C-alpha cells in the first residue's frame with residue numbers, strides 16, 4: 053500500500069500490545085512505511101469518552117489495534133466483577149465508536165476464549181458463541197468481550213467499516229503477570245516452582261487433580277497471528293467469518309494436562325522435588341481447547357513450542373530486577 057499507514061496500538065504497555073508493538077517496530081525496521089502511535093494510561097484513559105474522542109480526532113489513525121483491557125485470573129474476576137464489566141465495556145465502546153467517528157477504516161480487537169459457553173463442545177469453534185451459559189466466575193468479563201465482537205460486527209454491517217476480532221486461547225510470555233493472586237496458571241506455576249527451587253523446598257502442592265487440560269500460546273505467536281489476520285484481504289476475512297461472525301480463534305490447537313505443564317515448568321526452573329496434587333480443591337473445566345481450523349486453513353499456525361516458550365518466559369522473568377517480589 054502506498055503512503056504511510058498510521059497505527060494506534062491501544063494497550064501497548066501490556067503483554068499482548070507490547071508483543072504487537074515489537075512486531076510492528078520490526079516491520080518498520082525492515083522498511084514498512086508505518087507510523088506507530090501509543091499512549092500510556094496516564095496520557096489517555098480509555099474509559100474516558102471525551103479524552104478518547106479528542107485523541108482519535110487529533111490523530112486520525114488508519115488502523116487501530118485494541119489490546120487494552122482490564123485482565124485478570126479467577127480471583128480478580130471474582131473479586132472485582134463490576135470493574136471487569138464496566139471498564140471493558142467502556143474501553144470497547146470508546147475506542148470502537150470514536151475510531152469510527154474519526155474515520156478509522158480498519159480495527160482489530162483482542163477478545164478471549166472465555167466468550168464461549170462453559171459446556172461448549174471441545175475443541176471450541178467460533179460458532180459456539182452465544183449457544184449456552186457462560187462460566188459464572190468470569191461472566192461479566194466475557195459479556196464485555198462478547199459486546200466487543202458485536203460492536204465490531206454492527207459497525208461493519210451498518211457502516212461498512214472493516215473491524216475484526218481475534219479470540220486468543222491462554223497466552224503467556226514476556227510481559228506476563230506473575231502476581232501471586234491475580235496471575236493465570238502458567239505464570240503462577242513459574243513463580244511457585246522458581247520460589248520452591250530457590251528456597252530448596254522438597255515439595256510443591258498444586259490445586260486439583262492435575263488432569264484438566266489447557267492450551268497455551270506464546271504471545272509472540274499471538275502478535276504474529278494478529279497481524280496476519282489484519283493483513284488478510286477483506287474478501288478472505290469475510291468469507292471465513294460468515295454468516296454473522298466477525299471473530300477468529302487463535303491458538304495452537306494442542307492442549308496439555310496441568311500435570312504435564314507442572315512437570316515442564318519444574319524442569320525449566322530446575323525444581324527437583326515432588327509435585328503433589330490436592331484433589332480436595334476444584335479442578336475447574338476439564339478441557340479448554342480452541343478449534344483453530346479456520347485460521348490454519350487461511351495459512352497461519354503457531355511456531356513456538358511450549359517448552360521453548362516457557363524457557364524464554366522464565367529467562368525474561370529472571371531478568372526482571374524485582375522478579376522475586378514482582379506484583380502488577
Ligand SMILES: NC(=O)c1ccc[n+]([C@@H]2O[C@H](COP(=O)([O-])OP(=O)(O)OC[C@H]3O[C@@H](n4cnc5c(N)ncnc54)[C@H](OP(=O)(O)O)[C@@H]3O)[C@@H](O)[C@H]2O)c1
Pocket residue numbers: 062063064065066067068069092093096097098099118119120121122123139143162163164165219220221222223224227236
Ligand atoms: N493474557 C492472556 O492470557 C489473554 C488471553 C486471551 C485474551 N487476552 C486478551 O488480550 C488483551 C490484552 O491482554 P494482556 O494480557 O496484554 O493484558 P495486560 O498485560 O493487562 O495489558 C492490558 C493493557 O491495557 C491497558 N489498560 C487497561 N485499562 C486501561 C485504560 N482504562 N486506559 C488505558 N489503558 C488501559 C493496561 O495499562 P496499564 O499497564 O496502565 O494497566 C495494559 O497496558 C485483552 O483483551 C485480553 O482479554 C489475553
